[in-house]
Amino acid sequence: MTQAGPETPAGAQDIVFDHVVKTYPNATVPAVDDLSLTVPAGEICVLLGPSGSGKTTALMMVNRLAEITGGDIRIGGRSILDLDPIRLRRSIGYVIQQTGLFPHLTIAENVATVPKVLGWDKKRLRERVGELLELVGLPAGEYGRRYPAQLSGGQRQRVGIARALAADPPVMLMDEPFGALDPITREHVQDEFLALHARIRKTVIFVSHDIDEAVKMGDRIAIFREGGKLAQYDTPRTLLKEPADAFVARFVGADRGLKRLTLTRLADLADAGALTPARDADAALPQLAADASLRSALSLMVAEGTDAVRVTEPRGPADGSDGTGPVLGVASLDAVRKAGAA
Numbered sequence: 410m411t412q413a414g415p416e417t418p419a420g421a422q423d424i425v426f427d428h429v430v431k432t433y434p435n436a437t438v439p440a441v442d443d444l445s446l447t448v449p450a451g452e453i454c455v456l457l458g459p460s461g462s463g464k465t466t467a468l469m470m471v472n473r474l475a476e477i478t479g480g481d482i483r484i485g486g487r488s489i490l491d492l493d494p495i496r497l498r499r500s501i502g503y504v505i506q507q508t509g510l511f512p513h514l515t516i517a518e519n520v521a522t523v524p525k526v527l528g529w530d531k532k533r534l535r536e537r538v539g540e541l542l543e544l545v546g547l548p549a550g551e552y553g554r555r556y557p558a559q560l561s562g563g564q565r566q567r568v569g570i571a572r573a574l575a576a577d578p579p580v581m582l583m584d585e586p587f588g589a590l591d592p593i594t595r596e597h598v599q600d601e602f603l604a605l606h607a608r609i610r611k612t613v614i615f616v617s618h619d620i621d622e623a624v625k626m627g628d629r630i631a632i633f634r635e636g637g638k639l640a641q642y643d644t645p646r647t648l649l650k651e652p653a654d655a656f657v658a659r660f661v662g663a664d665r666g667l668k669r670l671t672l673t674r675l676a677d678l679a680d681a682g683a684l685t686p687a688r689d690a691d692a693a694l695p696q697l698a699a700d701a702s703l704r705s706a707l708s709l710m711v712a713e714g715t716d717a718v719r720v721t722e723p724r725g726p727a728d729g730s731d732g733t734g735p736v737l738g739v740a741s742l743d744a745v746r747k748a749g750a751a
């Protein structure tokens with residue numbers, strides 16, 4: 410955590426869309442229509458919506474890969490229209506689905522691309538590349554001299570993130586960055602990115618078409634409808650609990666109650682005093698570590714045919730959530746249901 414606290418992290422900047430319109434040349438209707446929203450500094454905002462609803466266009470207007478045709482976008486209070494597009498782009502991290510790594514450059518050279526353009530000296534470049542590759546779990550000594558083709562898809566995506574962070578930009582734009590990864594790798598890279606974000610607190614705009622990804626990654630979610638109109642902008646919890654209209658309700662899915670359970674951990678129940686003390690008779694109950702979600706707890710109860718789980722203290726990340734630490738108490742189906750409805 411920075412000195413200023415997570416709400417106003419040092420170095421991050423808010424992004425304001427102020428009545429933004431984008432109508433492409435020769436188009437009869439706008440791709441983005443009167444978009445107004447603020448992404449607070451240091452938060453992750455996920456743009457979600459059906460195909461063609463204007464998510465990528467909204468994202469690309471921030472770094473002027475698509476020029477706005479109405480309204481304004483301000484980063485840290487400065488209009489993007491007052492900035493030179495090339496300089497603006499260098500000051501914003503950009504991660505896309507096909508990582509866009511240069512195949513003929515090594516991993517270290519790829520990560521160094523922008524700082525090199527900015528004229529950093531060799532020593533500073535080398536240190537920064539080492540630091541960034543370490544940060545994304547690909548130590549330079551082992552991976553720096555390899556070429557993109559010699560990495561897995563998930564590793565390439567991590568290099569893409571390291572490269573986007575190279576010049577320490579206050580803002581990152583990510584367009585379906587994990588879309589091409591298989592589900593298991595995607596989960597890993599999402600977790601890694603969230604852990605990384607907790608440390609670096611950049612302001613991130615992240616395009617996704619996957620509601621589960623949006624709920625997991627977003628501090629806030631902007632749902633777009635056809636015609637590039639903003640349907641709702643809220644925290645995942647509010648969006649799932651109070652969809653603004655039938656379109657949003659349909660988009661987030663009939664299982665939105667279950668999705669909401671992913672937002673609460675068993676540890677939250679423990680903190681709220683909603684666990685009951687474990688008795689000897691509870692020894693046969695299935696158990697889960699406190700960092701598991703209420704959805705996992707419910708799923709385990711259904712699978713095991715019980716109406717409670719024992720909650721254990723996780724001993725560390727290496728333990729996963731299989732529940733091997735000391736027992737904290739028992740979470741009943743009723744407690745899970747009540748917490749899910751809250």
Ligand SMILES: Nc1ncnc2c1ncn2[C@@H]1O[C@H](COP(=O)(O)OP(=O)(O)OP(=O)(O)O)[C@@H](O)[C@H]1O
Nearest residue numbers: 433436440458459460461462463464465466467618
């Ligand atoms: N370069 C362009 N020229 C003209 N029209 C475009 C251009 N790029 C996108 N559009 C149109 O603008 C609208 C919004 O497209 P955009 O790519 O922003 O949507 P999206 O929500 O990101 O879609 P997807 O989820 O399929 O990527 C679509 O109708 C699209 O056809």
